[in-house]
Amino acid sequence: xxxxxxxxxxxxxxxxxxxxxxxxxxxxxxxxxxxxxxxxxxxxxxxxxxxxxxxxxxxxxxxxxxxxxxxxxxxxxxxxxxxxxxxxxxxxxxxxxxxxxxxxxxxxxxxxxxxxx
Amino acid sequence: xxxxxxxxxxxxxxxxxxxxxxxxxxxxxxxxxxxxxxxxxxxxxxxxxxxxxxxxxxxxxxxxxxxxxxxxxxxxxxxxxxxxxxxxxxxxxxxxxxxxxxxxxxxxxxxxxxxxxxxxxxxxxxxxxxxxxxxxxxxxxxxxxxxxxxxxxxxxxxxxxxxxxxxxxxxxxxxxxxxxxxxxxxxxxxxxxxxxxxxxxxxxxxxxxxxxxxxxxxxxxxxxxxxxxxxxxxxxxxxxxxxxxxxxxxxxxxxxxxxxxxxxxxxxxxxxxxxxxxxxxxxxxxxxxxxxxxxxx
Numbered sequence: 436x437x438x439x440x441x442x443x444x445x446x447x448x449x450x451x452x453x454x455x456x457x458x459x460x461x462x463x464x465x466x467x468x469x470x471x472x473x474x475x476x477x478x479x480x481x482x483x484x485x486x487x488x489x490x491x492x493x494x495x496x497x498x499x500x501x502x503x504x505x506x507x508x509x510x511x512x513x514x515x516x517x518x519x520x521x522x523x524x525x526x527x528x529x530x531x532x533x534x535x536x537x538x539x540x541x542x543x544x545x546x547x548x549x550x551x552x
Numbered sequence: 553x554x555x556x557x558x559x560x561x562x563x564x565x566x567x568x569x570x571x572x573x574x575x576x577x578x579x580x581x582x583x584x585x586x587x588x589x590x591x592x593x594x595x596x597x598x599x600x601x602x603x604x605x606x607x608x609x610x611x612x613x614x615x616x617x618x619x620x621x622x623x624x625x626x627x628x629x630x631x632x633x634x635x636x637x638x639x640x641x642x643x644x645x646x647x648x649x650x651x652x653x654x655x656x657x658x659x660x661x662x663x664x665x666x667x668x669x670x671x672x673x674x675x676x677x678x679x680x681x682x683x684x685x686x687x688x689x690x691x692x693x694x695x696x697x698x699x700x701x702x703x704x705x706x707x708x709x710x711x712x713x714x715x716x717x718x719x720x721x722x723x724x725x726x727x728x729x730x731x732x733x734x735x736x737x738x739x740x741x742x743x744x745x746x747x748x749x750x751x752x753x754x755x756x757x758x759x760x761x762x763x764x765x766x767x768x769x770x771x772x773x774x775x776x777x778x779x780x781x782x783x784x785x786x787x788x789x790x791x792x793x794x795x796x797x798x799x800x801x802x803x804x805x806x807x808x809x810x811x812x813x814x815x816x817x818x819x820x821x822x823x824x825x826x827x828x829x830x831x832x833x834x835x836x837x838x839x840x841x842x843x844x845x846x847x848x849x
Contacts, residue, residue, distance in 0.1 A: 499714060503751040510714065530810070534754050536679035536713040539643050542754075542812055 462486035462520060469498035469511050469533065472540030480549045483526045489519040499535035502548055510535065526552035590701050593832040595624055595631040595666075598778030599798035601676060602660070603653040604642035609801040609814040612822065612848065617660055619848050620799050620828055625665045627844075631830065633699060634666050637778035637796060638674025638710060638743030640686075647681065654689045670697065674743045674778065675710040683711035694721055696728050702833060703732055707742040709757040715744055716758045725766055732770065737833075740767065740775040745795065747788050750806040755780055764788050774839055780806065781814075782825065783843060794841060797827045823848050 465487050468475040481487050491500055493511040500509045500519065509517040533544040600617045610616060624634070641653035654677070661669065671690040678686045683693045693708035705728060709717050717725075732738065740746070746760035757763070767773045773791045781798035784806065801814040802825030818824050827845040834840055 497713065501751070501754075530752050532752065532754060534714065534758075536643075536675045536710075536715070538645055538680060541643075545811070 462488045462522075464488050464490055466490045466492070467500075469493045469500065469544075470495050471538055472533070472544040474500075474531075474533075474544065474546040477546035478549060479546065480551060481521075481523050483523050483550050483552050486520070486522045489521060491517040491519065496537050497535055498537055498544075499533050500531060501534040502529055502531035504529045505531075505548065507531070508534070523550040526550045591832065591834055592632045592700055593629070593830055594699075595627075595634045595828055595830050596637060596776055596796050597624070597634065597799060597828045598637040598796040599639040599674065599781055599800060600636075600657065601639055601642040601798070601800040602657040603644065603649070604800050606801070606814070607817075609817055610826075611817060613800060615848070616799050616823065616826060616846060617657070618663075619823070619846050620826075621661060621663050623844065623846060623849075624828065625663070627830065630666055632666075633668035633670065634664060635670045635704075635706075635741050635776070636661070636672065637741055637776060638672045639676045639778060639798075640671065640674065641677050642800075643676040643680060645680065647685065650677075650681070650685045651688070654685055658689055670704070670706060670741070672706050672741055672743055673708060673710050675713070675715070678708070678711045679713040683708065686711075694724065700833075702737045702739055704739045704741060705729075707740060707746075707763065709742055709744045709746070709760070714758060715754070715756065717760070717763055722759070722762055722766070725763065729766060729770065734769055735771045738767070738770055738773045740773065742775065742777045744779045745777055745786075745793060746775060747786060747793060749780065749784070749786065749795075750812075752807060753812040755806060755812075764791065767791055776831065783829075792839075794829075794839075796829055797825060797843070797845075799826055799828070799846065802826065 465479060467489055469491055491509060491511040493513050498511040500511060507519055507521060509519050511517045527550055529548045531546050531548055533541060597620060602617060604613050640657045644650050673683055673686040673693050678693060686693060693711050694706055696703060696705045707717060708721060709715055712718055744757045745755055746757050746763050749755040768789060775791060775793040778796050780795045781803040782795060783797055784795035786793045803812055803814060815825060823846040827843060830842040830844060832840040
């Protein structure tokens with residue numbers, strides 16, 4: 436076999452392996468929109484042990500994301516993406532809410548993060 | 553109130569249709585030995601949410617505040633002053649409507665016979681404009697004042713929509729407290745709870761622990777607040793925290809259900825769960841709290 440072909444094949448194998456590893460290792464991105472007065476989606480489902488990044492945007496006014504039982508919190512500023520990395524280590528249904536007062540309806544702005552076993 | 557006001561008289565007068573609890577900011581006999589001449593009482597009103605519309609939870613939204621004003625005026629012993637611990641108005645995105653509601657609220661409470669009234673904002677009044685409209689009508693959102701020998705501190709934990717007191721106000725608080733003896737009687741007035749009552753319902757102050765840490769060296773501190781639309785009593789160390797009822801709708805007990813939805817109006821018991829409180833300072837550290845329900849009579 437031609438030495439150059441052998442090296443090229445080896446290099447291609449390395450690139451593919453590296454690419455596969457990167458894909459497998461990357462946490463799943465979950466976009467969430469916070470608008471008056473709802474999170475979209477309001478129910479987020481992940482698997483226990485799965486690494487995800489919750490990516491919040493707020494197109495209208497500043498909002499908050501707070502899941503007290505999970506210790507997760509973020510300020511969501513319009514024009515920016517608030518990234519909340521998260522690996523669920525326990526199964527269950529966890530409440531989250533907007534903790535930045537955003538108007539009439541703020542008190543009902545909440546959702547659930549469901550961690551499946 | 554007369555300086556030699558008799559405690560039994562207070563209980564007898566305030567106890568008609570009212571619940572009375574005793575709360576002490578300092579457990580100790582020394583407090584009880586203080587001269588009675590420092591006794592006085594004040595009224596706390598809270599959470600009138602003027603401008604709220606929701607017939608299912610309060611079909612009398614346009615009259616409840618007026619009833620409360622009339623019923624405070626009818627107290628047999630008028631308080632020496634009145635405090636209003638926030639959410640004077642219900643929130644609106646419209647700055648002009650916000651000012652209209654504040655103006656109407658101010659006109660209604662102008663009928664109170666007691667002229668010495670201290671106002672605090674709630675998040676419904678102040679969070680959408682960082683307290684700008686509130687200040688136009690009622691002045692600063694945080695301040696302190698002395699009444700008799702008690703130092704009152706009004707703290708703003710709502711002008712920041714993220715429910716922070718903030719570094720600037722914390723520094724002001726430190727300076728204010730530095731002027732006091734450690735055993736001086738202190739009453740803190742605020743809107744949100746300064747402790748984590750129910751974070752899942754946003755019933756907390758994000759940096760409330762820093763406020764409490766500053767208060768801790770002071771041996772005689774009591775906190776009166778609103779926000780949660782019900783009576784609630786809590787201790788952080790020696791500091792007592794007392795939440796007040798609302799004048800628009802009650803809310804469920806902290807964390808008792810998934811949503812903090814208002815308790816619906818009960819036509820068989822109109823105004824149930826709504827009211828105000830009369831706080832009597834007795835001795836140097838004990839407070840008697842008489843709860844008055846709005847009767848609508």
